[in-house]
Amino acid sequence: MADNKHFDTPMLDELEKGPWPSFISGFKRLRDDHEDATIRGVANSLLGQLEHSYETRKGYWKGGTISVYGYGGGIIPRFSEVGDQFVESKEFHTIRVQPPAGNYYTTDMLRQLGDSWEKWGSGLVTFHGQTGNIMFIGTNNENIQHFFDDINEYGWDLGGAGPCVRTGMSCVGMARCEMSMCNEHAIHRHLMNNFTDDVHRPALPYKFKFKVSGCPNDCQNAIERSDFAVIGTWRDDMQVNQEEVKAFIAKKGRDYVIDNVTTRCPSDCMTLNDDDTLTIDNSNCVRCMHCLNVMNKALTPGKDRGVTILIGGKRTLKIGDLMGTVLVPFMKLDTMEDYETIIELAEEIIDFWAENGLEHERCGEMIERIGLVNFIEGIGVEVDPNMISLPRQSSYVRMDGWNEEAIKWFERKAEEASA
Numbered sequence: 001m002a003d004n005k006h007f008d009t010p011m012l013d014e015l016e017k018g019p020w021p022s023f024i025s026g027f028k029r030l031r032d033d034h035e036d037a038t039i040r041g042v043a044n045s046l047l048g049q050l051e052h053s054y055e056t057r058k059g060y061w062k063g064g065t066i067s068v069y070g071y072g073g074g075i076i077p078r079f080s081e082v083g084d085q086f087v088e089s090k091e092f093h094t095i096r097v098q099p100p101a102g103n104y105y106t107t108d109m110l111r112q113l114g115d116s117w118e119k120w121g122s123g124l125v126t127f128h129g130q131t132g133n134i135m136f137i138g139t140n141n142e143n144i145q146h147f148f149d150d151i152n153e154y155g156w157d158l159g160g161a162g163p164c165v166r167t168g169m170s171c172v173g174m175a176r177c178e179m180s181m182c183n184e185h186a187i188h189r190h191l192m193n194n195f196t197d198d199v200h201r202p203a204l205p206y207k208f209k210f211k212v213s214g215c216p217n218d219c220q221n222a223i224e225r226s227d228f229a230v231i232g233t234w235r236d237d238m239q240v241n242q243e244e245v246k247a248f249i250a251k252k253g254r255d256y257v258i259d260n261v262t263t264r265c266p267s268d269c270m271t272l273n274d275d276d277t278l279t280i281d282n283s284n285c286v287r288c289m290h291c292l293n294v295m296n297k298a299l300t301p302g303k304d305r306g307v308t309i310l311i312g313g314k315r316t317l318k319i320g321d322l323m324g325t326v327l328v329p330f331m332k333l334d335t336m337e338d339y340e341t342i343i344e345l346a347e348e349i350i351d352f353w354a355e356n357g358l359e360h361e362r363c364g365e366m367i368e369r370i371g372l373v374n375f376i377e378g379i380g381v382e383v384d385p386n387m388i389s390l391p392r393q394s395s396y397v398r399m400d401g402w403n404e405e406a407i408k409w410f411e412r413k414a415e416e417a418s419a
Contacts, residue, residue, distance in 0.1 A: 006031065006044055006047075007044060007045075007047055007048030007051060007086075008051070009024075009047050009048070009050075009051040010051075011051055011054040011055065012024045012047060012050060012051050012054065024047075026124075027043050027046060027047050027124075028043075028047070030042075030043035030122070030123055030124070031043035031044045031047060034123065036118065036123075038088075039118065039122060039123050041088040042088050042089050042092075042122050042138060043122065043123075044088070045086040045087060045088035045089035045090075046086070046089040046092065046122075046138070048085070048086045048089075049080060049082060049085075049086040049089060052082060052085070052086070060080055060081040060082045061078045061079070061080060061081070061092070062078075062079050062080075062081055063076075063077050063078070063079070064077040064079050065077060066093060066141060066144065067144075068144060068145050068148040068149075068158070069145065070200075071158055071200045071201070072162070072164075072200060072201040072202050072203075073158070073160055073161040073162045073164050073199070073200060073201070073202045074095065074096050074097075074158030074159055074160065074161050074199075074200065075093055075094070075095055075096070075144060075158070075161065076093060076094040076095075076096065076161055077093050078091070078092045078093050078094065079091060079092075080092065089138070091139075091140035091141055092122070092137075092138045092139075092140075093138070093139050093140070093141075093144060094135055094136065094137050094138070095121075095135075095136040095139065095144065095147060095148070095158070096129070096131065096133035096134070096135060096136075096158060096159035096160070096161055096167065097113075097133055097134040097136060097151065097156050097157070097158060097159060098133060098134075098156070098157050098158065098159045098167045098168075098192070098199075099127075099128060099132065099133065099134055099167075099169075101168075101170045101173075101184070101185035101188040101189055102170050102171065102172050102173050102175070102184065102185050102188075103127075103128065103172070104172075104175075112154065113125075113134070113151065113156070116147060116150045116151050117136050117147065119147075119150070120139060120143040120144075120146045120147035120150065121136055121137075121138055121139035121143060121147060122137065122138030122139065123138075124136075124137040124138050125137065131159065131160070131166060131167055132159075132166075132167050132168070132169040132211075133159035133167045157196075158199075158200065159199065160199045160200075160202075160207070161202075162202035162207075163202045163203070163204045163205060163206050163207060163360075164198055164199055164200070164201065164202035164203070164204055164207065164208070165195045165198035165199045165204070165207075165208050165209075165210070165350070166199070166207050166208065166209045166210075167192075167199070168188050168191055168192045168209075168210040168211065168212070169188070169209075169210075169211045169212070169220050169222075169226075170184040170185055170187065170188035170211070170212040170213075170214075170220065171184055171212065171213050171214050171219045171220050172219070173185055173214050174214065177214060177215075178296070178300075179214065179215040179217060179232075179289070179292065179301065180214035180215060180232060181214055181215050181232030181233060181234055181301055181305040181306070181307075182212075182214055182230070182232035182305065182306065182307050182333055183333065184212045184213070184214045184230075184232070186333075186339065187212045187230055187307070187333070187339070187342065188210070188212050190339045190342070190343060191210050191212075191228075191342070191343065191346060192210070194343050194346075194347075195210075195346070195350075198350070203354075204350070204353070204354055204357075205353065205354065205357035205358060205359055205360065205361050205366075206357070206359075206360050206361060206362055207227075207362070208227045208228070208350060208353070208362075208363060209225065209226040209227050209228070210226060210227075210228045210230070210346070211225060211226035211228075211229055211230070212229075212230045213229070213230070213231050213232065214232040215231070215232045215233070215289065215301070216231055216232075216233060216287040216288065216289045217289045217293070218231060222310075222313070222324070223310055223313050223323055223324045224313050224314075224315075224321065224322075224323050224324070225313055225314070225315065226313050226314075226324070227311065227312060227313065227314065227362060227363040227364065228309070228310075228311060228346055228349065228363075229309065229310040229311075229313055229324045230307050230308075230309055230342070231307060231308045231309075231310065232305065232306075232307055233287055233301075233305070233306065233307065233308045233330065234287075234301045234302035234303070234304055234305045234306075235302065235304050235306065235330050236282075236302035236303060236304040237280070237282045237302055238280055238282060238285060238292070238299060238300070238301065238302055239299070239300040239301070239302060239303070240278055240280060240298065240299060240300075241297065241298050241299075241300070242277045242278070242298075244295070244297045244298035245276065245277055245278050245295065245298040245299075246276045246277070247297075247298075248295050248297070248298050249276045250276075254272065254276070257272055257295075258272060260294060261290075261291050261294050261295060262278075262291075264290055264291075265288070265290070265291060266286060266288055266290075267284045267285065267286050268284070269281040269282070269283075269284040269285050270291060278298070278299075306330050306331050306332045306333060307328075307330075307331050307333060307342075308326060308328065308329055308330060308331075309326075309327050309328040309331065309342070309345070310323075310324030310325060310326050310327060311324055311325055311327045311349065311363065311364070311367065312324055312325050312362070312363055312364025312365075312367050312368075313364060314362045314364050314365070317360075317362055317365065318360075318361065318362075318365050319365055319368060322362075322364040322365070322368070324364070325364075325367070325372065325387065326384075326386050326387050327345075327376070327381065327387065328345070328381075329384060329386035329387075345379075345381075348379040348380060349363065349379055352375070352378045352379050353366055356370065356378070372387065384409075385405075385406040385409055385410075
């Protein structure tokens with residue numbers, strides 16, 4: 001195909017116009033400039049089919065079944081329904097590969113992955129797909145096993161695809177972020193190493209995702225995109241450096257602090273005093289992180305740090321978007337036993353969901369269907385007043401007497417602990 005005429009692509013050419021980079025230009029570089037004739041031919045065929053799709057306003061990719069030996073997932077099959085017209089891209093499968101925790105790579109490793117993919121695939125790669133995986137886009141039936149064997153030899157593994165535990169994700173973490181309040185990469189590795197079999201061999205009602213964010217900024221969108229979200233947090237008072245507060249006010253002015261910090265607190269727990277100091281009602285702080293992000297030298301998370309675990313977040317499926325519901329308000333992660341506790345909790349949740357979830361039903365949708373009380377009873381977790389999906393926002397539940405009942409609950413727990 002390298003010596004054959006290029007497919008005409010007048011509609012795709014329009015996508016190259018304007019100030020923004022275009023993926024079409026990238027495809028054309030592969031078609032015109034790559035040293036490998038096979039890759040040039042595949043890129044030309046792919047452009048031809050995409051132009052045809054634009055002309056007819058129809059998609060021509062269909063699925064199927066394909067994988068590597070011993071695995072049930074990790075490959076997204078793509079067979080062309082117009083493969084007789086666009087022969088060299090008639091098989092254009094995507095391989096999902098799990099990234100390292102925190103998405104840390106060396107340039108040597110990136111080059112090694114790139115060399116393997118140009119040897120066995122199209123050269124098209126996405127860092128990273130919606131799933132968090134490295135998406136190696138475009139290879140055929142014959143080369144899938146060769147590519148996997150190649151990268152597996154130097155330490156890479158396939159990600160999840162289908163009704164299984166999906167590829168985990170964690171944020172950049174304490175190596176580069178001052179807000180980090182847990183060892184995100186250790187949590188990521190412990191969870192994924194334990195559930196590797198569930199990643200590779202789909203056997204669940206639908207997908208189950210782990211995501212880890214080191215602070216409530218939640219750079220991984222774990223609360224709204226994962227079934228099991230681990231969020232770093234603190235439970236003592238926020239640290240306030242009053243000298244840095246005064247320096248910030250001297251630079252920005254009191255009006256700036258009032259307009260951009262204190263009045264934007266969702267629980268109105270901050271007061272700017274006349275002497276240019278800040279007073280914080282920590283009992284009402286909801287860890288939104290806004291003030292810490294704006295005044296990052298003056299305000300710092302507390303010292304008693306751990307994680308909050310939320311369950312059931314997801315995007316639209318059967319019943320619309322769901323945010324994660326707090327299941328464990330606070331957990332310390334200081335010892336190996338603490339990490340094992342998280343793993344055991346995840347195992348209980350996945351086992352319960354596998355038994356009680358309907359086909360194609362996410363964990364959060366099951367909880368909505370059977371009720372949170374039945375869910376936490378089923379997994380053996382005690383009820384906690386902090387288990388609420390939308391605090392301070394329910395206009396349908398009487399909240400008078402709530403604080404008194406919560407105090408009784410905490411007093412009862414303290415008595416049980418001291419007994």
